Amino acid sequence: MREVSKGSPKGEFYGAQLSLYCGQSADCVNEGIDIPHYTPPTVSLRPAPDPSKVSRIALRHGFSSPLAPSILAVRGFEPESEALERFLNPTLATLPDPFRMLGFRGALEEFLRYAQSKRPIFLMGDYDCDGITSVLQVHHFSLSLGIKTVPIFPVRSVHGFGMHKEIIAQALAKHGPGLIITFDYGIKNNREIEYAKSLGFKVVVFDHHYVGESRCNADYVVCPGQSGCGFEDNILCSSGLAYLFVSALRERLNAGHKVDMGRYLELSALGTIADMVPLLGTNRAIVKGGLEHMSSTSWPVFSEILRIQRGAPVWASDVAFGLQPHINAVGRLGDVNQVAMGLLTSDMLTALEVSEKLDTFNLERQSLERSCANDVLRDLGRASALPDVIVRSGTGFHPGVVGIVCSRLVELYRRPALLFAEKDGVLTGSGRSIPGFNLIEALCGCSDLFLKFGGHPAAVGATLVKDNLPQLQKALSAAFCMERSLGKVALPAIEVDLSLSLQDITPEGVLELYRLDPFGVGNPPPVVRISGLCVERKDRFGTFRDHTSFVLTDGSSRINGVQWHWERGGVRVGDRVTAVGTPVVSRFSGQVELDIEVLTVE
Known part of the structure; x- marks a missing residue:
């Protein structure tokens, strides 16, 4: 809903x-604005x-x-x-064998070696629903078996997307070297991975983002899109990969009697819906099963946010426009580390407190989106024509909400959109695309304009200096016109x-x-x-x-x-x-x- x-x-x-x-779920407004x-x-x-x-x-x-x-x-x-x-009747019994995935067996064995020797295991996830639910699955599963893991999330306003040397150094100072497992990022973080290795860490990457021609230098890389893999047509997000990882660990450790996999199925369904991956095949089975479990959810915070009578069916739209924006709002505006463990609480009073915090973040997110969306509409109104690719920046834009406003613009105008928040001459932002126009490949075609970028065909994130924005507009418009002239893309x-x-x-x-x-x-x-x-x-x-x-x-x-x-x-x-x-x-x-x-x- x-x-x-x-x-x-x-x-x-x-x-x-x-x-x-x-x-994605977003409550932008244009009341009084044409x-x-x-x-x-x-x-x-x-x-x-x-x-x-x-x-x-x-x-x-x-x-x-x-x-x-x-x-x-x-x-x-x-x-x-x-x-x-x-x-009509997808079943978890037909889930694919994850050991066919490149790097999966090595990742599992490395986890078990560190768990058995009681050395530190750091679970580092992105600050969005996909990264959060990936980490929470592995962390909660580990806790249930007495395996200590340390969940760590970057703070968007401080670290930005991906691995960060400061976080690695803090982990070393507090716990000593150990095993770092990243979820929903890492595939493009070779410098940070090399830094971690130089300090004595081992690194495993679970990711699903665009790989390109580069090779990730982690000890083990679990990414269906990497060369030589192609597992399940590369449709799984990190939360789906985490569910397969937990399932394999459960079987390997003979822990079936100790672990309720339905709890992790709910988390994986949330991450899969939120990350906008195709809801087909394995993803459909995971989400269908997770939604069925969610109707009598094991997570009180979910119950507080959904407000659906226990036992009543939960639909994908309930998650996409209820749970997902509340949880994503924290990563967009605050510090996920302060609320992530609260999502796992079994105490109803704590769950109520956590849900109220999430609602506060979500209301702020809505207000910031409203302001950003209206600013963009006014700016577009001053242009003589609508560009083929919408590219805009603003000092008043919040970097945590520009991606959602891009989604609204794509929905409204049926063409790609990229928005950037400006601070001290540096632009940080996100982009969304339409079917047929591979946005990450378009960015690769003008990679010299960016300080960093990443993503996949439908959604990207990027950082660049302000002076490069006009060149980016020209490069993307040229790429879009070329694809359209070749018949590869049309307005949906x-x-x-x-x-x-x-x-x-x-x-x-x-x-x-x-x-x-x-x-x-x-x-x-x-x-x-x-x-x-x-x-x-x-x-x-x-x-x-x-x-x-x-x-x-x-x-x-x-x-x-x-x-x-x-x-x-x-x-x-x-x-x-x-x-x-x-x-x-x-x-x-x-x-x-x-x-x-x-x-x-x-």
């Missing part, structure tokens, strides 16, 4: 659509499904409404196929699965759509087109009154429509419209009702 802050008129959460590619250079997205309608296939899917898999079977049919699933069976269209009437949207049918969950990258939420509607009412809601709600009617039935963030389309009460969006179930104060999350209005 989409995040709405505590105390807002609609409650803490509301039904939500996961972005198709790179969107959206410059906005053009409605192109809408593409899939061919109508074969009625015979729809009926056979419904019969074989127990659907009572044709809605979900129709979605499956138009997306190419055959009624009797194993692919459809695996999609909204792909509509079905054209329906309002009468086709029933509670039973929409609830059955959640059997297709988790939705996200690789499995976008269903999108329908409903014509013949009239706007009966229109309101704003949310902490900053940045979201728009509608009551839509066809004359005999009604449905609530919701448009998140910037209002698009200029709809007025009394207008006749066609709504394009995702049917969802919203849960508020124990009540269940149907909404359509409006992507565009025709």
Whole structure:
């Protein structure tokens, strides 16, 4: 469900659509600010499904409404196929053998050697959900078996992304040399790794970011994207790798009777959803299993934030727009080290205190995003035309929120965006891309402009001097135009699965759509087109009154429509419209009702 802050008129959460590619939960606002250079997205309608296939899917898999079977049919699933069976019923029993992964066996053996000799083991993770949940899985598992590990996270405002010599030196001074295991970074930290080795540390890297031609000089590297690996088509994030690592340790140590793997499945599902990796194959099995466990979660902090009745289903959108932004907000604005262990508490009072801290960070994050987004919109409004790649910087931008604002800009304008916070002539920022434009490769093509950079095709982080920003704008625009001229990239269209009437949207049918969950990258939420509607009412809601709600009617039935963030389309009460969006179930104060999350209005 989409995040709405505590105390807002609609409650803490509301039904939500996961972005198709790179969107993350963000509550930006533009109330009172026009959206410059906005053009409605192109809408593409899939061919109508074969009625015979729809009926056979419904019969074989127990659907009572044709809605979900129709979605499956138009997306190419055959009624009797194993692919459809695996999609609807993913199982952890089919998880791949992690020992096929390059470096995995050596990493596990190194961990066990240090554990058995009781030498220090440092778990160093990134400050986002993927890094945090990776470290917490291995740390909690180790504690349950009496193995001491030391979790350490960088502070974004002090250290930035990746390994840092200061953190390594502090670990040495406090604990002596030992084994460093990094999660969600390290693949590009050869200088820091060499420094650690010179002090007597061994280094293992668990990462999933872009490797390129360079070779990481850690003792063992577990990264599916490295040359000679290609494990699971390189779709796992670090949290998924950590789950496989803990599973292998459990089996190796014969610790099945001591360890509840469901707890770690929840953490891995959170990290996987948050990191926007494809929710297919192994990732789908991990997330599906984790969400099932989360309905009766073992982590009280999760329960406090989600506020969903125990035993009720938890959907990917609940995590993406509830848990994830609260936890990520700490890494964006504060020090993860101060709250990370609190996420593992079993004490309800402590869990309440931790959740309140997270909510405070999240409210601040929303406010900073709002300011940054509005500044960017004003700046774009002063330009004569919208650039092919949006590149902007500002002294008032907070480096912890620019990535989310980039996601909102990509969602709004359907083109890549990079934003940088400026301080003392140095720019630190993030970028997000669209399908077909490999952003990390584009940055590699102008690598001489950066002090440092990293990431993957859809998202990057970078640091450069301010004077290089105009050259970066030119280089990225040229790369984008080249890719577009070659037919490799086009501005994304909204792909509509079905054209329906309002009468086709029933509670039973929409609830059955959640059997297709988790939705996200690789499995976008269903999108329908409903014509013949009239706007009966229109309101704003949310902490900053940045979201728009509608009551839509066809004359005999009604449905609530919701448009998140910037209002698009200029709809007025009394207008006749066609709504394009995702049917969802919203849960508020124990009540269940149907909404359509409006992507565009025709």
